Amino acid sequence: MRDGERPIWRPFDGLLFGPENSLAHASILALAKGEKGLSPFVLHGPSGVGKTRLLAGLAEEFLDRHPESSVVHLTAEEFAGHCASARSIEDWLGLRRRFRTADLFILDDIHILNNLNYIIRELEISLDVLDARGARVAVSARSGPGSWSHWPARFVSRLVSGLVVRVDPPGKDLKRRYLFECTAARGVTISAEAAELLSERADGFRTLEGWLAALAHHAKVKRSSIERSDVEELILGPELLVCADLGEIAQAVARSFDLPLWLIRSTHRGRAIVGPRHLAMYLMRKVTKRSYAKIGSYFSGRDAKTTRHACHMTERRLIEDPALQSLVNEIDQRWRLVGGRPGLAPETNSRLK
Secondary structure (H helix, E strand, O other): OOOOOOOOOOOOOOOOOOOOOHHHHHHHHHHHHOOOOOOOEEEEOOOOOOHHHHHHHHHHHHHHHOOOOOEEEEEHHHHHHHHHHOOOHHHHHHHHHHHHOOOEEEEEOHHHHOOOHHHHHHHHHHHHHHHHHOOEEEEEEOOOHHHOOOOOHHHHHHHOOOEEEEOOOOOHHHHHHHHHHHHHHOOOOEOHHHHHHHHHHOOOHHHHHHHHHHHHHHHHHHOOOEOHHHHHHHHOOHHHOOOOOHHHHHHHHHHHOOOOHHHHHOOOOOHHHHHHHHHHHHHHHHHHOOOHHHHHHHOOOOOHHHHHHHHHHHHHHHHHOHHHHHHHHHHHHHHOEEOOEEOOOOOOOOOOO
């Protein structure tokens, strides 16, 4: 939805609610009703937990209650793109009229603006204007305020002056509900044992969605329900073993941070690049067991000492940042191996040797 346009598909359709996201849902409904003290509303959590759908639901609920209102809903990347494309005073005036006259302003994935100082400053002034007008503001981010120490202090203070809510990855109960609802929607059934195994192994809804596509097709072909044996054979079996290489892992990390692969591999040392690069190195060492020298050579010829330092720095960050740990688990899930079987490796926080 952009600038008040109404979707045919409603964002909350099929979205499941549980302890992981119930506070976020209740807060969104309260914000749409016009309750005071909730704006700016900051929604944070790892990738894939439904932040975008929740904020789309906020826009829909707000327009249902205030049909004559103006809503601007865009990603931070789109906001930055509009600012970068402004070439004249008229361009800037037009953008500011569009953004600052909204009754509800929603910005997804604000974390990608890290180190884009002039765009952060433009957004900060826009938030001041919106607040002075009594407009409501909502943003989403991958991590919470505890990891924003490198952002401009006034900008962070502005964002956390309202309500900050975390959305957690789905637990087993919510994943089981998702499995039963999705299989019913696909016209197949799933046994309790199969659902239990899948909910234990999957890290989130996106993984389950991919697994269910294969399982549902298999069940329709054989004209039977999805059983535990199907999960063991098709999902956890060696025939679906994914052989990770350095490029696949680097590409997965790059996509997670909305960065081009070449930039992560480059010699660029900006803060927004170094963190993802170190994370890619850590995952490569953990998953492939390649040498530090081999991993370093992939990143523009860095030496083993640099790579080892990057891995150890990332380990310390993972202890302090649950959102980053969740992202590592999500990327790592597809390549975790025990005896050639993906998805079964135990979690570990041991230091790399």
